[in-house]
Amino acid sequence: MEHNLKEFFDKALKEVSLDCAVFGFHEGELKVLLLRWKGTDGWSLPGGHILLDESANDAANRILTQRTGLSDVYLQQFYTFGNVNRYVYHPEKELLEKLETTFGKGFFDGIIFRRVVSIGYYALVEFAQVQPTPDWFTDECRWWSLADVPHLLFDHNEMIERALKALRRHARNHPIGYNLLPEKFTMPELQRLYETILDRSFDRRNFQKLLMSYDILERLDEKRIGAANKSPYLYRFVKEKYDKAVEEGISFSM
Amino acid sequence: MEHNLKEFFDKALKEVSLDCAVFGFHEGELKVLLLRWKGTDGWSLPGGHILLDESANDAANRILTQRTGLSDVYLQQFYTFGNVNRYVYHPEKELLEKLETTFGKGFFDGIIFRRVVSIGYYALVEFAQVQPTPDWFTDECRWWSLADVPHLLFDHNEMIERALKALRRHARNHPIGYNLLPEKFTMPELQRLYETILDRSFDRRNFQKLLMSYDILERLDEKRIGAANKSPYLYRFVKEKYDKAVEEGISFSM
DNA sequence: TTTTCTTTGTGTAAAATTTACGCATTGAAT
DNA sequence: ATTCAATGCGTAAATTTTACACAAAGAAAA
Numbered sequence: 001m002e003h004n005l006k007e008f009f010d011k012a013l014k015e016v017s018l019d020c021a022v023f024g025f026h027e028g029e030l031k032v033l034l035l036r037w038k039g040t041d042g043w044s045l046p047g048g049h050i051l052l053d054e055s056a057n058d059a060a061n062r063i064l065t066q067r068t069g070l071s072d073v074y075l076q077q078f079y080t081f082g083n084v085n086r087y088v089y090h091p092e093k094e095l096l097e098k099l100e101t102t103f104g105k106g107f108f109d110g111i112i113f114r115r116v117v118s119i120g121y122y123a124l125v126e127f128a129q130v131q132p133t134p135d136w137f138t139d140e141c142r143w144w145s146l147a148d149v150p151h152l153l154f155d156h157n158e159m160i161e162r163a164l165k166a167l168r169r170h171a172r173n174h175p176i177g178y179n180l181l182p183e184k185f186t187m188p189e190l191q192r193l194y195e196t197i198l199d200r201s202f203d204r205r206n207f208q209k210l211l212m213s214y215d216i217l218e219r220l221d222e223k224r225i226g227a228a229n230k231s232p233y234l235y236r237f238v239k240e241k242y243d244k245a246v247e248e249g250i251s252f253s254m
Numbered sequence: 255m256e257h258n259l260k261e262f263f264d265k266a267l268k269e270v271s272l273d274c275a276v277f278g279f280h281e282g283e284l285k286v287l288l289l290r291w292k293g294t295d296g297w298s299l300p301g302g303h304i305l306l307d308e309s310a311n312d313a314a315n316r317i318l319t320q321r322t323g324l325s326d327v328y329l330q331q332f333y334t335f336g337n338v339n340r341y342v343y344h345p346e347k348e349l350l351e352k353l354e355t356t357f358g359k360g361f362f363d364g365i366i367f368r369r370v371v372s373i374g375y376y377a378l379v380e381f382a383q384v385q386p387t388p389d390w391f392t393d394e395c396r397w398w399s400l401a402d403v404p405h406l407l408f409d410h411n412e413m414i415e416r417a418l419k420a421l422r423r424h425a426r427n428h429p430i431g432y433n434l435l436p437e438k439f440t441m442p443e444l445q446r447l448y449e450t451i452l453d454r455s456f457d458r459r460n461f462q463k464l465l466m467s468y469d470i471l472e473r474l475d476e477k478r479i480g481a482a483n484k485s486p487y488l489y490r491f492v493k494e495k496y497d498k499a500v501e502e503g504i505s506f507s508m
Numbered sequence: 509t510t511t512t513c514t515t516t517g518t519g520t521a522a523a524a525t526t527t528a529c530g531c532a533t534t535g536a537a538t
Numbered sequence: 539a540t541t542c543a544a545t546g547c548g549t550a551a552a553t554t555t556t557a558c559a560c561a562a563a564g565a566a567a568a
Contacts, residue, residue, distance in 0.1 A: 015269040056336025080334040082310025229544035230534035484516035484563035
């Protein structure tokens with residue numbers, strides 16, 4: 001296994017990596033995809049290195065496809081982390097020992113635990129479509145509710161914080177939802193998404209009025225049945241209009 | 255001179271660099287600081303490499319201090335450029351030949367013209383305070399009006415575009431001016447700055463009302479004299495309140 | 509010295525946007 | 539059939555944004 005890694009690194013940039021906060025929406029909560037490093041209980045964001053003949057954005061797409069099974073994921077670069085000790089620092093000595101047990105002593109020296117600048121991306125994905133898949137360094141990949149995210153390796157907690165801020169800023173200036181919701185959804189579901197991301201509540205009547213005023217949604221003749229209340233209509237985004245609104249920006253003024 | 259460069263590179267990251275769009279405001283126009291490469295008429299943004307024991311932000315500050323003579327420059331990271339050919343590509347073959355004449359054939363191979371990811375920063379500075387200073391590769395450093403910026407080396411035109419977009423976004427969500435104007439300024443001068451950055455005009459009465467509503471400006475008892483018209487009052491930012499407003503954000507709603 | 513010209517200082521009304529809020533209806537569960 | 543919780547729809551009030559005009563100051567010109 002050491003062989004493959006070396007071979008990969010020969011074709012990749014060593015001083016730059018990228019990490020990605022993958023956000024999904026499930027049961028009214030924002031979730032983020034995390035990886036548990038082999039033989040340890042240390043968690044991190046998915047990430048990886050950029051190949052020599054590959055742009056940073058392509059690398060992010062490649063890595064995201066590997067971790068989720070999805071192609072053409074919605075990706076947004078949000079910040080580049082360039083502190084000196086961001087990658088070298090790891091608070092749990094115990095954890096490093098476990099990693100050394102798994103990978104062999106000194107294995108990471110000069111590969112992982114060196115000075116690396118990391119480009120931060122966030123991704124928005126449809127929760128149900130994701131097939132969480134661990135990578136070479138990890139043996140578990142799964143969703144975490146944002147509120148439950150543990151203390152992560154490296155500077156990845158800070159990364160999530162910044163990614164969230166960037167996502168919130170984005171949601172205030174662009175329509176959001178196409179990448180996070182299934183094709184058909186109800187207005188209350190969309191509202192819940194907005195409330196979760198922006199961390200506040202909205203009047204449902206005003207919310208509906210505002211969202212419909214953007215002219216990006218189409219109400220279908222179907223309703224969601226099953227709950228003990230009036231069945232809500234289903235909606236879907238009109239892709240062309242949605243894309244246009246993403247492009248031009250809208251100000252979510254609630 | 256080759257010696258110094260090699261010595262420097264031994265202490266620096268080679269696959270990452272940073273470039274900086276330095277903006278100043280003078281005679282009602284936005285200016286950007288550019289460097290002319292030795293022996294050529296090719297211009298680029300100021301930039302440089304990150305030392306091994308230095309964070310990206312510290313490196314940006316160091317480089318900016320070297321180019322402007324200012325310390326503690328207002329700096330904002332806005333995007334990281336990770337395309338494969340962004341640094342290798344240079345449209346003017348002629349230019350490369352001139353560089354080779356100046357620096358020696360093959361001098362740049364493996365130093366400059368290689369795969370490098372560059373972190374983009376923009377800086378806001380007080381025009382009159384800047385002492386434009388060329389670096390090791392260049393023999394001229396001067397201000398350019400944004401409208402006159404020529405075709406630049408590498409992907410630096412795109413960098414300026416993106417920096418401007420980021421600056422505009424910033425100006426719509428935060429107060430601006432403290433870093434671009436002298437300590438004391440008139441309301442029309444501040445308005446001109448906003449109009450230049452946001453590329454539109456404002457009603458001067460509404461502008462004054464809005465800016466004063468932010469409670470970040472103090473009107474002084476002095477006036478600017480000399481022009482053939484009613485002397486306008488001088489204002490200055492109240493630093494603590496300005497900083498608070500930058501921190502919390504305001505929406506410039508005109 | 510007077511007049512002219514340009515630019516500044518100030519306030520109010522209209523328009524548009526945002527917020528607040530009530531009642532009838534639906535559909536599952538009791 | 540009744541109850542209960544959530545949805546669909548519309549209007550009035552509050553706030554924010556926009557539009558707009560006239561008097562005053564100061565240098566320059568007459």
